Amino acid sequence: xxxxxxxxxxxxxxxxxxxxxxxxxxxxxxxxxxxxxxxxxxxxxxxxxxxxxxxxxxxxxxxxxxxxxxxxxxxxxxxxxxxxxxxxxxxxxxxxxxxxxxxxxxxxxxxxxxxxxxxxxxxxxxxxxxxxxxxxxxxxxxxxxxxxxxxxxxxxxxxxxxxxxxxxxxxxxxxxxxxxxxxxxxxxxxxxxxxxxxxxxxxxxxxxxxxxxxxxxxxxxxxxxxxxxxxxxxxxxxxxxxxxxxxxxxxxxxxxxxxxxxxxxxxxxxxxxxxxxxxxxxxxxxxxxxxxxxxxxxxxxxxxxxxxxxxxxxxxxxxxxxxxxxxxxxxxxxxxxxxxxxxxxxxxxxxxxxxxxxxxxxxxxxxxxxxxxxxxxxxxxxxxxxxxxxxxxxxxxxxxxxxxxxxxxxxxxxxxxxxxxxxxxxxxxxxxxxxxxxxxxxxxxxxxxxxxxxxxxxxxxxxxxxxxxxxxxxxxxxxxxxxxxxxxxxxxxxxxxxxxxxxxxxxxxxxxxxxxxxxxxxxxxxxxxxxxxxxxxxxxxxxxxxxxxxxxxxxxxxxxxxxxxxxxxxxxxxxxxxxxxxxxxxxxxxxxxxxxxxxxxxxxxxxxxxxxxx
Numbered sequence: 001x002x003x004x005x006x007x008x009x010x011x012x013x014x015x016x017x018x019x020x021x022x023x024x025x026x027x028x029x030x031x032x033x034x035x036x037x038x039x040x041x042x043x044x045x046x047x048x049x050x051x052x053x054x055x056x057x058x059x060x061x062x063x064x065x066x067x068x069x070x071x072x073x074x075x076x077x078x079x080x081x082x083x084x085x086x087x088x089x090x091x092x093x094x095x096x097x098x099x100x101x102x103x104x105x106x107x108x109x110x111x112x113x114x115x116x117x118x119x120x121x122x123x124x125x126x127x128x129x130x131x132x133x134x135x136x137x138x139x140x141x142x143x144x145x146x147x148x149x150x151x152x153x154x155x156x157x158x159x160x161x162x163x164x165x166x167x168x169x170x171x172x173x174x175x176x177x178x179x180x181x182x183x184x185x186x187x188x189x190x191x192x193x194x195x196x197x198x199x200x201x202x203x204x205x206x207x208x209x210x211x212x213x214x215x216x217x218x219x220x221x222x223x224x225x226x227x228x229x230x231x232x233x234x235x236x237x238x239x240x241x242x243x244x245x246x247x248x249x250x251x252x253x254x255x256x257x258x259x260x261x262x263x264x265x266x267x268x269x270x271x272x273x274x275x276x277x278x279x280x281x282x283x284x285x286x287x288x289x290x291x292x293x294x295x296x297x298x299x300x301x302x303x304x305x306x307x308x309x310x311x312x313x314x315x316x317x318x319x320x321x322x323x324x325x326x327x328x329x330x331x332x333x334x335x336x337x338x339x340x341x342x343x344x345x346x347x348x349x350x351x352x353x354x355x356x357x358x359x360x361x362x363x364x365x366x367x368x369x370x371x372x373x374x375x376x377x378x379x380x381x382x383x384x385x386x387x388x389x390x391x392x393x394x395x396x397x398x399x400x401x402x403x404x405x406x407x408x409x410x411x412x413x414x415x416x417x418x419x420x421x422x423x424x425x426x427x428x429x430x431x432x433x434x435x436x437x438x439x440x441x442x443x444x445x446x447x448x449x450x451x452x453x454x455x456x457x458x459x460x461x462x463x464x465x466x467x468x469x470x471x472x473x474x475x476x477x478x479x480x481x482x483x484x485x486x487x488x489x490x491x492x493x494x495x496x497x498x499x500x501x502x503x504x505x506x507x508x509x510x511x512x513x514x515x516x517x518x519x520x521x522x523x524x525x526x527x528x529x530x531x532x533x534x535x536x537x538x539x540x541x542x543x544x545x546x547x548x549x550x551x552x553x554x555x556x557x558x559x560x561x562x563x564x565x566x567x568x569x570x571x572x573x574x575x576x577x578x579x580x581x582x583x584x585x586x587x588x589x590x591x592x593x594x595x596x597x598x599x600x601x602x603x604x605x606x607x608x609x610x611x612x613x614x
Contacts, residue, residue, distance in 0.1 A: 041285020074253020093157025
């Protein structure tokens with residue numbers, strides 16, 4: 001046992017040391033962490049100093065990083081978000097992948113690859129590097145720019161498309177064809193469908209109750225263990241059923257996308273995902289055939305630059321066709337030109353199933369790695385050129401260094417402007433953020449300082465001082481984002497009170513489920529004030545009108561409580577209940593009242609006293 005531990009530790013120290021040295025250097029010179037991992041892998045692998053030669057074992061461990069990456073992607077795919085971005089995700093993203101795969105696959109076929117080999121090469125190199133593109137956008141501060149949002153939609157579609165691609169590749173293999181002829185095809189299909197059904201049913205009915213029980217124990221390490229058990233367990237189930245591990249992890253993520261534990265799970269998985277994904281890229285670098293690169297360096301460099309050019313033009317043409325401006329289309333084309341992370345998954349898989357021979361697979365992987373190496377350099381150089389042709393841009397306040405205050409207001413539309421005016425009139429230190437560039441420009445003309453930022457992003461909330469704010473006021477009109485912000489704030493800043501603008505009654509119920517401290521439907525109080533004025537115009541006195549309005553408000557609050565417990569149709573009897581009136585005689589008296597004189601009153605009082613003493 002001691003010998004085994006001793007032999008394991010040097011390898012672990014070797015990987016950690018290579019990463020610690022290479023990654024900071026590459027990030028410092030602007031080439032990104034991924035390239036640092038790749039070069040570190042090349043340096044310690046068989047093509048470098050040959051400090052480590054068992055690349056297969058490391059690659060299998062590193063593939064868990066891809067599994068965790070797809071789980072996190074699944075967590076981000078809430079139905080509301082998909083619906084809001086459906087045109088760009090499925091329209092623009094689908095067209096981009098089809099065009100790039102056809103163009104690159106056609107070129108590969110003309111160079112002598114088989115049809116299936118050209119197809120897998122076209123798809124693999126047609127995908128883009130999500131990590132590199134998002135890093136560039138974050139460094140530029142343009143993730144919320146129009147081209148940044150559309151590029152993100154394309155990357156999201158590509159990440160989603162990897163799952164069915166991984167599932168379809170075995171169906172075209174010789175082994176699967178033989179299995180089908182032997183009569184096992186239906187059995188295999190049944191096992192696959194049954195496994196997916198098990199994951200879906202478990203995610204629908206078991207996962208939330210399970211995590212609720214675990215959360216009640218207040219043991220953070222148990223939640224982390226449960227998250228890893230969930231991801232790796234579903235991945236192993238899918239692999240046993242004959243599908244990819246990534247498919248299982250992706251399904252688990254999607255099933256938990258609407259869960260109240262989503263942010264906690266993502267935070268638990270993130271450190272493992274980052275480290276294992278880095279290990280995966282190091283294993284890819286170790287697996288690059290150094291002799292092949294040295295023998296064909298000129299052809300590889302020419303092909304890598306040519307691939308970047310072809311892909312940039314293809315992507316730009318698709319973006320232009322789908323309505324982007326010429327400048328945004330060019331930026332997106334250049335940004336998405338490097339091959340993606342999943343090329344290093346799909347190409348080896350194509351070799352396993354016989355679509356590519358060993359030399360072709362090695363050449364394609366080296367080509368993908370070179371495009372990732374050149375991508376950030378091309379993006380940085382081209383941006384300087386493109387800025388010369390760009391129109392003057394609006395200066396947006398993105399430096400949060402002086403953003404501090406007791407209140408943080410998210411959204412500076414009609415609602416947010418009034419809220420901000422109230423807070424500033426009371427001399428409350430207030431920070432305001434909004435992601436609408438035009439609204440920020442208008443605010444600056446009237447002397448209001450509004451920071452640019454998407455309040456639905458945790459890093460933006462942290463930078464804007466959410467951790468120090470006593471109250472966070474959510475004044476945006478996007479219902480899904482408002483609920484998401486409440487969930488994040490309650491998870492990350494539990495001592496901060498959250499006030500939220502609500503759109504309607506169903507939105508109120510969603511906000512209450514998320515843990516909001518105070519909510520206000522955007523038209524409710526104004527409608528009550530309007531109704532009170534209408535009552536007064538109809539002759540109802542001020543005091544009675546106020547009592548009626550209070551009664552309506554009280555019944556509405558009781559109905560909200562009932563709906564929290566019994567659903568949207570609960571408390572329906574409270575909607576049109578009439579206010580109790582002052583008691584009146586049931587029948588009008590037949591005789592007319594007569595006013596008594598003083599003598600009659602005195603006589604009546606004396607008779608009453610005699611009766612009582614009698």
